[in-house]
Amino acid sequence: MSKRSLIRLSISLAVFALFLLHTARWAPLRLLEVVEDFTYDARVLLTLPGTPDPKVVIVDLDERSLAAEGWPWSRDKLANLVDQLFDRYKVRVLGFDIVFSEPDDEALALWQRLLSQDFAQVPEVVARAEDIRRQLDYDARFAQALSGRPVVLGFFFKRFVPEGEQAATGALCAPLIDAQAARLYDVDFIKPQGYGGNVARLQAATPYCGFFDNPVAVEDDGVYRRVPLMQQYDGAVYPSLALSIVRLALGNPPVELEFEPPDVRTSLHLERVRIGSLAVPVDEHVAAYVPYRGDNRTFHYVSAVDVLHGTVANPALLDGAIVLMGTSAAGLLDLRSTPVNKVFTGVEVHANLVSGMLENRIHQRAPYYMGIEAVMHLAIALLLAWAFSKLSAPASAAIGFGAIAAIIALALGLWSKAQFIMPLGVPVIFTLALFMAHLLYGYFIESRGKREIARLFGQYVPPELVEEMAAHPDSISMEGESREMTVLFSDVRGFTSISEKLDARELARLMNRFLTQQTGVIQRHRGTIDKYMGDAIMAFWGAPLPDSGHAVHALLAAMEMVRSVRELDAEFEARGWPKLHIGVGLSTGKMNVGNMGSEFRMAYTVMGDAVNLGSRLEGLTKEYGVSIICSEATRLAAPSDWAFRELDLVRVKGKQEPVAIYEPMGPKDALDPALRQDLARHRGALKLYRAQQWDAAELEFFQLQQSGRPHRVYELFIERIMYLREHPPGKDWDGAFTFTHK
Structure with a gap:
């Protein structure tokens, strides 16, 4: 390997090592994360379907509902709403993007005070006291509405619990994977420190629950790009709200984690979550990327107050639908930042995830994502090292930008055709950084050498040779x-x-x-x-x-x-x-x-x-x-096809050994046939001359001189023959003529 190639390879490997620190998460750079997030968001925006999913509907506690019924809604209203959804509108599944963390017992407490004080001596009231108590027990009424129906209650996990705050409140449903079974997996589940669950009697009314918090968004930049489908608390694994809704919609099939190979149950080999026949790609933290359908309010929204009063304008929207109940009211603060909009209704994030899982539209970021990124960087590093050591700067630039175009095309192709998330932003920045490193080295170091070469040789060698010399200074x-x-x-x-x-x-x-x-x-x-x-x-x-x-x-x-x-x-x-x-x-x-x-x-x-x-x-x-x-x-x-006229065998001044000298005539095919015949006769005349056959040699040289194509060398040899006849050179003569002048 030449010195130039070695230097170029060293530059590539140095930049590769710097980026490897980020890729391996040894020294992550926030700037590179922002760029990668930007390219992910761009892919989402470029491929939005822009159409609603008729299977999924949002019942919205909107501003009109709050204005009409106030806030908070009592549990008896919520019970009536649940009854309306299942009995009147025939919904398929209902999920609450709400947690009912405190009992609704104010009316019951007031009745108890009134009964013990003002109505204690009123026989008619005392006789109906129990009946009235049951009517004012709104939690019981709500629990009754939930019981036996496919309803998923929401709750939230606490990633961290501040000092002095209670870690766990309310109740949870049974875990998706109990603690004993969870020990079989070496998976990087997100592990919260506490939770905020529902009132126990409400959670007891339905076996289904799911968390609606998103710790991975908090870890990153607060943008809801992915949502964990599972979290592990106190050893047991619990499902997300979207996962529980999808599972319930599919008839409550078993949920399994799938690995490749199946017997290696680690995060690195985790591929997907299987819900019956449905496979959902997940990352190493069992998080799924949200497949957004469009901007905010792409899904069908139905006002909660219309459901409550049975005045939904298009009841067919709810018939057989999967319903998520949440709020778009700004005052209730359930607004999220997403790749498609910085102000996005939180419940619609879950709706997009439910829809995407049911339609197999979840994009996969493989657990070996970092390996893909590292291999891409190494390939690009070697390619540009080769290009800058072997090719010109414009050609190397073309290869560099071609590599960027190939990365973008491959990333978009895999995104659209295979629903696969390939690194894009970081490889593009890596290629640009590597290109600039090589360019700066070439400008400040190599170009200095090239200028020195041009200074030394520019006046003496042709420009194309100077360029070759600059391109290969090692030579x-x-x-x-x-x-x-x-x-x-x-x-x-x-x-x-x-x-x-x-x-x-x-x-x-x-x-x-x-x-x-x-x-x-x-x-x-x-x-x-x-x-x-x-x-x-x-x-x-x-x-x-x-x-x-x-x-x-x-x-x-x-x-x-x-x-x-x-x-x-x-x-x-x-x-x-x-x-x-x-x-x-x-x-x-x-x-x-x-x-x-x-x-x-x-x-x-x-x-x-x-x-x-x-x-x-x-x-x-x-x-x-x-x-x-x-x-x-x-x-x-x-070349062998060139013709030469042998002029003589001479000893030049300063040399003892005789040297044969020639007149170049050019390619044989370009010579006149008569001239080619003269050259042959001249070679014969030289042989006669060196054999001291003076008469025969003189005749040949004389005839050549008279042939119409005279030459000074013929006269020269005729003169020498005349001299040598009278001054024989001796038997050991080698035929050489000695010059005594330069």
């Missing part, structure tokens, strides 16, 4: 190293005489124009400018970035440099400047490359025998009448 070393490379030297022929004909200003303009064009050619072929030496150019291929095709790129550059000089002819003539001719030498081999110089000045350059040879070969171009000469190593590194 660049300023320290000296040995590499297989190709070096190029070019020089202007007759520059001294040219410079004598122009003043300094014109000469500078000419050279600037010439060097600009030649530099452009070199850089187009991925070359690095080493230096300008007056009219000469030194360039190399294979550094600072490795280049497996360094010889080919150098050959192509050299041939284009020669051609491009002619493109300047018309412009130079118009300016009164002379035409230029250049010679180019190319050498391939092992070279030392790196920052070299002194403590006063350093330069990125190449050194070595192959470099010196390239300089010598450029100087030989005048001798052989060619524009380009390359070494045998360069020829061998070129």
Whole structure:
């Protein structure tokens, strides 16, 4: 793994570790919780059905009911209301989102005082005293109305009991799971410290009850997103109001907790609450998410006073309905904050939950929710680490925003199609935070390195190479190293005489124009400018970035440099400047490359025998009448379909070993057939020459010179043959010609 990839991976893992502290709840961040809640609320709002459920109706103690009958209502009125609901309107189930925590005995107490004082000596009153007492015993009347009917009474649990306050008041119904059975489960039930129950005689009238408090909303931000279906008090487990109503509506089937796998009964493996054939998804605290149907008052509301007096405008609403009785009157303070409205009638929260359970619309947040979030974060961290280490910043940004789009699409798809709650807000924030971390690192750290690379190499290598170098700084070393490379030297022929004909200003303009064009050619072929030496150019291929095709790129550059000089002819003539001719030498081999110089000045350059040879070969171009000469190593590194004219076997100044030198001709297919025939005859003539068959060699070179395609090298060899006839080189001659000048 490269250094750059390792750094990028470290950044990703560092951000991942920070978010893992939140995901694992080791150091939760409220801001992230707010964002996640916001995205949950957004999903709720985007998918509201917006229609009432005809199976569920709310009997409302509204402002009109309070104005007509006052408050509180006596239990005999409530008894009459219950009778009306079951006898007149034929409701299916009735649930009270109200707790009857105190006895309604004021009228009875008053009667007892009157009987003992004012009416004690009135025989007619004494005779009817018991009958009157029974009529004024409103709790008994209410209990009678509840008895034998599918009625669920509400109560509330106290999460905490203030000092000096009684922990438990009133009575509860039998638990859903008794304490002994509850020991079989290792579930994180919410465990309150007390409760506020109903008057004992009222609770005794019906075996059904359910709590209507919501401790998870209090724990979070007070918004009713989820409601526990069970709480554990004093070892036993009790149902919520909604759960008891649904169970009663289904015929009171057994209720079970379901785990995956079934034999591991822990919160981590808790999947759902089963009510007969109905399965309700729950979280690790046995809480269900409320599947809201719409804004406040989406359900059908019937005023309690209309029920009491039998004046309901549309009695069909109540026929066979599941009825919840609660209040929307502001003065009774049963208003809640929900994802769909910050002022929402409390009883309608339970109505939504009852409706959702019966219609299988409860969304599931799996117990392994934190694991899903952690795995998502790790996958995103690795993806962005790879992207920022391998791709450009715009491409990495596209991947980052693509990941966000994928997260949103997946979350919405699972919400709508599978009723599954996937983390959304926190993964989006994680992706943005990770993206910003990588972006800031790239801007403040990597870009500084890129600017340094551009400063060091921008004038010497083509822009695309600078970009590659900046993208892969690990591949660049300023320290000296040995590499297989190709070096190029070019020089202007007759520059001294040219410079004598122009003043300094014109000469500078000419050279600037010439060097600009030649530099452009070199850089187009991925070359690095080493230096300008007056009219000469030194360039190399294979550094600072490795280049497996360094010889080919150098050959192509050299041939284009020669051609491009002619493109300047018309412009130079118009300016009164002379035409230029250049010679180019190319050498391939092992070279030392790196920052070299002194403590006063350093330069990125190449050194070595192959470099010196390239300089010598450029100087030989005048001798052989060619524009380009390359070494045998360069020829061998070129493609096999290239043609070369072998010029000679020479010993250049400073080297004892002979070197074969060549004129590159370009791809064989691009050559004229006659020229290809000349090259073959030239190779044969060289063999005769080196075999000291002077007459045959001279005849071949002479015929080549007379073929209509003359070449300076033919004349050169004819002159040498004439000399060697008279000065035989000896039997051990290797055919090489020794140059004593540079």
